[in-house]
Amino acid sequence: MGELVDFFLRSRNFILFVLLEVLCFYFIINTSNYWSATYFNTSNRYAAKILAWSNAANEYANLEQVNADLATENNRLRSQLTQVLQSKPAAPVQYQADSTFANRFKFTVAKVVNNTTQFANNYITIDKGTDDGIRPGMGVISPTGIVGKVKICNRNFSVITSILHSDYLVSSQLIKAGEIGTSKWDGVDPHLIKLNDISLTKKVSKGDSVVTSERNSTFPPGILIGRVRSVGIQPNKVFHDLTLDLATNFSSLAFVYVVENRLQGEQEQLEKQVETDK
Structure with missing residues (x-):
């Protein structure tokens, strides 16, 4: 306490100067319409900037939770959409799937905690993991397209074989x-994939x-899975050489x-x- 009193005593001249400056500033603002308007306009402008920075910081801090909420909502909508598409009659055959099918x-929904794109596999x-009902062999998709298939699991984590895998x-x-073919990554560009086994007799756009x-x-x-980027001809074969732009961006x-x-x-x-009975 004594040190605080000594500080005020040593700084009394400076403290008095600051108080007088504040008092003068107060009188100037309250006795002059021009300076009063200038002060309030300036203070409002800086207050608005600080508020905008604060809101931006809060939004950035909550971005992970927002993304998680959006993923959950997308999951619900995807489930409903898949159910509708699977039960819809397929033209021209009038077929109606039962509710079980x-x-x-x-x-x-799951969060990616590790991901590679630079290897051949x-x-x-x-x-x-298994505590969440995940098991090997299940397919994995993203909000924009296909991702891969579950390879191994433990209670809390699962490893997925990415579509960016040579096999x-x-x-x-x-x-x-x-036409139906087979998509397979050629191990070169993680944004591109090949579509094989499409006959040259079929027109591809x-x-x-x-x-x-x-x-x-x-x-x-x-x-x-993707969209056709280029259409060519495989040497000495009867199939198109098709390259697709992958729908899923694995880097993000x-x-x-x-x-x-x-x-x-x-x-x-x-x-x-x-097969066994054959």
């Missing part, structure tokens, strides 16, 4: 041409969308959706039985 896909780690194949379909086909039990049909991947096909085991068991 239409509701066979379930989606779980790339993997992704997410923060959901990963996806049954794919061109929307306009209607640049910009045509490529989606997951009906001929797989891992992904819902119609999940975007933050949230994914793990897809569970509730009927996958039943389908695969029956198909294996047919």
Whole structure:
């Protein structure tokens, strides 16, 4: 306490000067309309700037939670959309799927905690595991397109084989041409992927969308894989050389959706039985 008193005594002249300056400033503002308006306009301008900076900082701090909330909402909407598409009659055949088939896909939101794109065989780690119902073999998609397939799990984490993997194949379909082929990464550019096994007799247009086909039990049909970037001819072969722009940007991947096909085991068991009986 004594040191505080000594400080005020030593600084009494400076403190008195500051108080007098503040008092003069107060009288100037209150006795002059011009200076009063100038003061309030200036103070309001700086107060608005500080408030804007504060709001921007708060929004940035809450950005992760906002993204998580959006991912959850997208998950709900995707589930509803998939259910509607799976139950919709397919033209020209008047077919109506039953509720069990239409509701066979379930989606779980997960956050990406590790991701590689620079290797020939790339993997992704997410923060959901067996405790969340995740198991090997489940498909994984992003808000914009396909991602890969679950490889291994423990209680709290799962590792996904990325579509950016030299051995990963996806049954794919061109929307306009209607042809079914196989998408496979060539290990070069993480933004591009190849579409194989499309016959030269079929016309393929640049910009045509490529989606997951009906001929797989891992992904819902119609999940975007990419769009045709270039159309060429494979040397000494009867297939197009097709390069796609990948729909998923793996360099900025933050949230994914793990897809569970509730009927996958039943389908695969029956198909294996047919192979065994041959």
